[in-house]
Amino acid sequence: MQPLVLLLAFILLPGAEAGEIIGGQEARPHSHPYMAFLQVESPQGLSSCGGFLVREDFVMTAGHCWGSTINVTLGAHNIEKQERTQQQITVLRAIRHPRYNNKTALNDIMLLQLRNRIRRNQFVRPVALPNAGEKPRPGALCTVAGWGWISLHGWSDKLQEVQLRVQSDRKCTRRFPSYCSRTQICVGDPRQKKAVFKGDSGDPLVCNNVAQGIVSYGDKENGTAPDVFTRIASYLSWIKRIMRRFKQQNQTETPPSSPCD
Missing domain, CATH: 2.40.10.10 (Trypsin-like serine proteases)
Known part of the structure; x- marks a missing residue:
């Protein structure tokens, strides 16, 4: 796995301008069991993104992390090692918000339906989503x-x-x-x-x-x-519909317009 990870570190998706953690520290191993590492293949080449588990069969990430092939690693701490806690799963379907705008980055959200459900344990489990209309206050x-x-x-x-x-x-x-x-x-x-x-x-x-x-x-x-x-x-209704209905491979889903489209 090491050569691929080294490659991914330097080849980024167009528009993937955010994500580096500056001024932080190493996390306690497996203290964020929802975290997902994404290996993305697109016409521009190989790249990597982060993501997070929101249900046993869905990972959420940014819309600009889209690729023709995406592999997900869950339960990892060191992505250069094959840790026994890791679960590696391919993505069955990448469902990017239909109104994602790659110029303005509006609607920059995507759901990844996993080919297989994860094995939920202390190292791999979903994170909670907010309530409708919820937004953290300044200073939080x-x-x-x-x-x-x-x-x-x-x-x-x-x-x-x-x-x-x-x-x-x-x-x-x-x-x-x-x-x-x-x-x-x-x-x-x-x-x-x-x-x-x-x-x-x-x-x-x-x-x-x-x-x-x-x-x-x-x-x-x-x-x-x-x-x-x-x-x-802001996207809860779309998220819930996708995760509830998007089970057939050729099914499509179109959400209402964003207020900032």
């Missing part, structure tokens, strides 16, 4: 975990974590012209050297054991906060 302290880079010049094969505070929407509105407060969350204090950046898009923003956001994009040059996360609560 949340956690992001992932296998992305730990500085502007190096990456980690072991799961890292960082605590970030939710910011007011105006801090992202000023910085990112396409920011939409109804479907996105502004995260990360610009006064601290803590942020997400290149290499691991799709990681979850977890606040009080609930996945509230998905790493979407940020400052691709310097890795400084704040960053933009997809707001999961």
Whole structure:
């Protein structure tokens, strides 16, 4: 597995500008049992993303992590090793939000239906999703975990974590012209050297054991906060319909328009 992981560390999807964990620390092994490592094959080549288990047969990630073939590793701490806790499963179907916009990153969310249900245990289990209309308040302290880079010049094969505070929407509105407060969350204090950046898009923003956001994009040059996360609560009706009905291989599902389309 090691040569593939090394390759994935340096070949990124177009638009995969967020995900590096800067200013964090190595997570306690298996303290985030919902975390998923994604190996993605697309026309641009091989890349990697983060994701998280939301049901025994579904992983959630960013829409820009789409690929023609996606392999999921769950229960990992060190992605360079074949740990006994790992479960490796191929993706049966990648269901990206139909109104995902690769220019503005609006609707940057995707569900991955796994070919087989996971074996739920202490190392692999889903994370809770928010209630409809829920959004963490500015100042809330949340956690992001992932296998992305730990500085502007190096990456980690072991799961890292960082605590970030939710910011007011105006801090992202000023910085990112396409920011939409109804479907996105502004995260990360610009006064601290803590942020997400290149290499691991799709990681979850977890606040009080609930996945509230998905790493979407940020400052691709310097890795400084704040960053933009997809707001999961804005897509709950679509998520529930997909996970309830999307069982037949050729079935399709079209959600209502996003208020920021």
